Amino acid sequence: MSSVMHAADGNHAALSDLRLFLAGTSSYDSKIRASDVAQAAIRLLKTLPVAREAVLEYMHNLFDDAVSRHIARLDSDESVPSVEERDVEDVQGVLSGFIESNLSAWAPIISGWSLELLGHLTRKYADRRIVHSGLAEVLQMWMACPPTRALIELTTKCLSTLIDTNPDKCIDTLLETSVQHSPHFDWVVAHIGSCFPHTVIARVLACGLKDFVSHEDDDGAADRKVPKLASVVGILGHLAGQHAADIRAALVSLMQQSFAANPTREQLATIPFLLQLASMSEHLLDAVVSEFTRVLSADTLNKLSTLMGKWESAKIPGTRDLLSLTVILIVQSGSVDLRFLSQILDIASGESEFSSALLPAVPSAAGVVLDNVLLEMQQRVFAGVAEIPLLSALEARLGDLCGWLRHTRCGPRTMWLWNALSLICVHRKEKTALTVLSHLLGRIRGSTELLFFQALIYQVEVVHVNCLMHTISHLMAELQSGRVPNPTQLVENLKKLSGNSHVGVRVSSTVCKFAQVLAEQMQASSDLTYADAVAELLSTSVQPETMSATAVVKVVAAAVAYFFAIVCNPTHYGPSRKYTAACVCFRLLSTLCSRLVAQHLALRNLLSGALDHKVSWRFGSRPRRSSEAFLRQPRFVHLLDENQKFATSINFPQSHSSIVRVGVIGSGLRSVPPPPPIADEEVALNKQLLLEAITACCALPWRNDRPSPARTSPVGGMKIVALLLVEMISSDVMFNGLPWPDEDFLKVTIERDLHIQAMFVDHPILWDLLRLVASVRPSLCYCSVLLRAVMAVAMTHWRNCQEKAAASSPKHLDTTRTVLRIMSLGQLLPPAMNSLGEVLPLLSPFEVFCVLSDVWQYMRNNVPSPALFTHKNPTTGELWREFKTPTADLKYLERLRAIMISNIQTCGLIFQKFFSVDT
Incomplete structure (x- = not known):
């Protein structure tokens, strides 16, 4: 109820x-x-x-x-x-x-x-x-x-x-x-x-594909019961943030379905459909490109090439514009990894890992796509388009781009990359162009790449007129701060560009502005290969007349230091390589020495360096103190024991009662360690290179790697050499004039004369330098004090020598003959005395002294003045001394005549060289 x-x-x-x-x-x-x-x-x-x-x-x-x-x-x-x-x-x-x-x-x-x-x-x-x-x-x-x-x-x-x-x-x-x-x-x-990402994404793509297929190429009415592409793109774009992996998986699944053995019309339209989607969304473009790159293989490309012929027959929408759409997508794919572009380049140039398995149509199609991509970018660049994604991506990956250039042989790939670089430089502001050009100039290798770089310069200078000079200036600043990864390669490239007929002058003038930077690099670097490259670049680029005094001084100092680096590194510089490097140094010094300050500094540094104890042994010099004590095992002696010896001795007034030692106890003064052994051939080569370096500083036959129209007279430069030799060898600033004093005055300057003689003994290179000075008359006149000192020591020796024949003192005899030959070469002695050296070995020591005494009297009565020399050949600047009549100088040979007559049995053969037999 x-x-x-x-x-x-x-x-x-x-x-x-x-x-x-x-x-x-x-x-x-x-x-x-x-x-x-x-x-x-x-x-x-x-x-x-x-x-x-x-x-x-x-x-x-x-x-x-x-x-x-x-x-x-x-x-x-x-x-x-x-x-x-x-x-x-x-x-x-x-x-x-x-x-x-x-x-x-x-x-x-x-x-x-x-x-x-x-x-x-x-x-x-x-x-x-x-x-x-x-x-x-x-x-x-x-x-x-x-x-x-x-x-x-x-x-x-x-x-x-x-x-x-x-x-x-x-x-x-x-x-x-x-x-x-x-x-x-x-x-x-x-x-x-x-x-429900997985299910919804797959169904949205399927419905979008169905809608795409319903559109015919004749722009027929579309079926309104399927989603539009814009809706599909919007939905997938919203899901891309959180469900990108599901979208990529769905795209790959669609692509794989399109490669079926008997594809349906919808499956045939998959690739065009995906390209159409990619053109409407950047996220989908990234997904399509990255997934296609991941699944790319020879089989995929071959199947794709067979599908291209079926698209038109099946009336797939967009087939006629598919190439242009693909090109636009590649140009727009700036945010994607450049592996996709790299793979296309590899396929087109036949350098891909699976090129051998590809159908012939595939590389051809890849080449067509790349050409159209380049054309599209060019059109956008010259149309003033503000942002081109692919160019921006290439600019951001400039290091990878240069890596592609280095690891590919010359072909379509190389041409495409250089054209892309050209578009980057033209499209962007000058700052970007400088970045690209600087990156390339510091890394390119080989003559082919250098030719491409020059072509790139021609194209970029149409828009950025001074880009080459600004690029070099930027690189010099980077070089100075140590931010250039491979400075040797940069300098090598600049050296090659400076020799180019079109841009060489501009490159050289710009490099000249930074000669000081290069000089600092050459001095600071321990890499001799780098120093070689810098020296060669400077030798073809410096223009002393446009350089500041500071820059000239630094470049000269670097050039001289480079010369001694050549001499002191025989392991790096073999004989032929040493001479080649030295010629570069000569060319650089010769060019710089057109400025007087550079000439003075270069000659001073060369001479002082050749006499420095760290280097002089490479020119045959020997230390003054014997090195025998250094090789001998020192005896151990107590200083106290040495002092106690004086305890039992008689202390005389003003005598010392203790010993203060500055050497090795029991072994005398500390000995200089002997220099390493060096071959005579190497010493001879080093001497020859030093003489040529000095000659290059005095006579200027080069001008920026080209012979001068007229060879500059070396007289002025050799005068500087003569004065520097006097300054460095003579220890006294007094009595260094040109006149020769009386023989009695030798007792006043004996200490200085012995010092000068010791310098010539320790440094045989000085004789070679004197010969060089004597060969350029009248430069030897300024070395009068050196000749007087050597002659005075020789006269003292021969006057006190107890030997029966002069030939028994070969060293002193050789020194005497050498100084006489040098005086004859410099025209300080008359022609009648030119053969004195031949008769000296036949005489006794006192007879040699008598002959030298007559030579001294001649030099005292005939001051060796440069005013006695006149121009023999005005075109070459060579000077010559006209002596008096031969009979005027016979009075200085009377004692020689008597000596030779008394020794006629030995001197008869050469008597007629001095005197007429008829008289």
């Missing part, structure tokens, strides 16, 4: 709710509150199944009103929630309860209703506040609206249960609704897709 009464009460309540619902939804009773009608509708949905459609239609209007009021409130900046929003929350709670209580019955109904309602609402209110917003902004706007948020939550809850049992029907329903309300419904698909 109670159950019957309870049923009757339920029927009565349902009837009351029905009457209230009908009255509230009708227009004849306006006193009923909307909230009461909404509660009645909710109860009817629970208790009266036959009223389900009417109730859902009412709820449709309820949600519509709630959305309208929400948007109106946004326009008026109100924040108080409406009554409809509270009713919407109640409806959401009831519908969620239905889904949870009876999933299989309610989920399809509620999901279909909510999707349709969402489509209606998004279309109806799309033009209120979100007309020009993107998908992300639209999604944020609708999710902030309580009614639509409630609907999307209901839809997601329904689909989460249906996706496992019937995913195709579920997603198809979603996409069909999307088609009807696209593109306003895309945010719903994007949000649901983020909840």
Whole structure:
């Protein structure tokens, strides 16, 4: 009985709710509150199944009103929630309860209703506040609206249960609704897709492919029952942030399906469809390019080449513009890894790892694509397009680009890369061009790459006129700060460019401005190969007349230091290489010495360096103190014992009673360590190189690696050499004049004369230097003090010598003969005395002294003055001394005549060289 009464009460309540619902939804009773009608509708949905459609239609209007009021409130900046929003929350709670209580019955109904309602609402209110917003902004706007948020939550809850049992029907329903309300419904698909990414992405791509295939090349009408590409791109773009891996997997799956043995029309259209998608979204472009690069293989490329012929026959949309679309996508793919471009270059040039397995059409097609890419970039560059992604990517990966250049043989790949570099330089500002050119100039190798670089310069200078000079200036600054990775290669490239007929003059003039930087590099570097390259570059680039005095001085110092580096490193410089490097140094010194300050400094540094004890042994010099004690094992002696020896001795007034030693006890003064052994041939070569270096500083036959029109006279330079020799050898500044004093005056200068003689003994190179000075008349006149000192020591020796024949003192005899020959070469002695050296070995020591005494008298009476020399050949600047008549000088040979007559048995053969036999 109670159950019957309870049923009757339920029927009565349902009837009351029905009457209230009908009255509230009708227009004849306006006193009923909307909230009461909404509660009645909710109860009817629970208790009266036959009223389900009417109730859902009412709820449709309820949600519509709630959305309208929400948007109106946004326009008026109100924040108080409406009554409809509270009713919407109640409806959401009831519908969620239905889904949870009876999933299989309610989920399809509620999901279909909510999707349709969402489509209606998004279309109806799309033009209120979100007309020009993107998908992300639209999604944020609708999710902030309580009614639509409630609907999307209901839809997601329904689909989460249906996706496992019937995913195709579920997603198809979603996409069909999307088609009807696209593109306003895309945010719903994007949000649901983020909840079920794998399924939604695959279905969205499949529906997009179906829509793409439905479009014919003749622009026929499209089937409106499938999503448009813009919607597909928007949905996938929204999902790309969190579900990029799922999108990439779906793209790869589509690509692999297109390579089926007997593809359908949709499968044939996969590649064009993916390219079309990539053209509409940067995220999809990155995904397509990266995945295609990953799956690239010979088999894939061969299959792709066979598909190209089928696209036109199958009337796949976009086939006719596929090449231009591909080119544009490559140009736009700046943010993608450049491996894709590298692989295309490899394929086109036949350098790919699977080139041997490719069909002939594949490399040809790759070459066509690359040519069109280059043409497209060129058109954009000269059209003034601000941003070209591929060029920007290449500029950012300049190191990789140069690496490609170094590791490829000359061919299409190389040409393409150089043209791309040219476009980068032309398109960007001069700063970018300088970066590119500096990077290349410091790294390119070989003559072929240098030719490409010169061609690049010609193209870039059309836009950036002074780019080459600015590039060199920038590189010199980098070189000075030590930021150039391979300075030797940079200098080698600059050296080759300086010899170019078109840009050589500009390169040399720019390098000359930074000659000081290069000189510092040459002196500071321990790399002799680098020093060789810098010296050669300077020898062809320096222009002393345009350089500051500071720069000239530093370059001269570096050049002289380089010369001694050549001499002191025989392991690096073999005989032939040493001479070649020395010739470069001669050319540099000769060019620099056109400035007087450079000539003085170069000659001083050369002479002082040749006499320095660290280097002089390479020119045959020997230390003054014998090195025998150094080789001998020193005897151990106590200094105390040495002092005690004086205890028993007699101390004389003003005598020392102790010993202070500065040497090795028991072994005398400390000996100079002997120099390393050196071959006579090497010494002879080093001497010859030093003499040629001095000659190059005095006579200037080179001018920037070219012979001068007229050889400069060496007289002025050799005069500097003579004066420097006097300064460095003579220890006294007094009595260094040209006149020769009386023989009695020799006792005043004996100490200085012995010092000078010791210098000639220790440094045999001085005799060679005197010969060089004597060969350029009248320079030997300024060395008069040196000749006097050697002659005075020789006269003293021969006067006191106890030997029976002069030949018994070979060293002194050789010194005497050498000084006489040098005086004759310098025309300080008359022709009658030119052969004195031949007779000296036949005489006794005192007779030699008598002959030298007569020579001294001649020099005393005939001062060796440069004024006695006149120009013999004005064109060459050679000077010559005209002596008096031969009879005028015979008075100085009278004693020689008597000596030779007394020794006629030995001197008879050479008597006629001095005297006439008839007289």
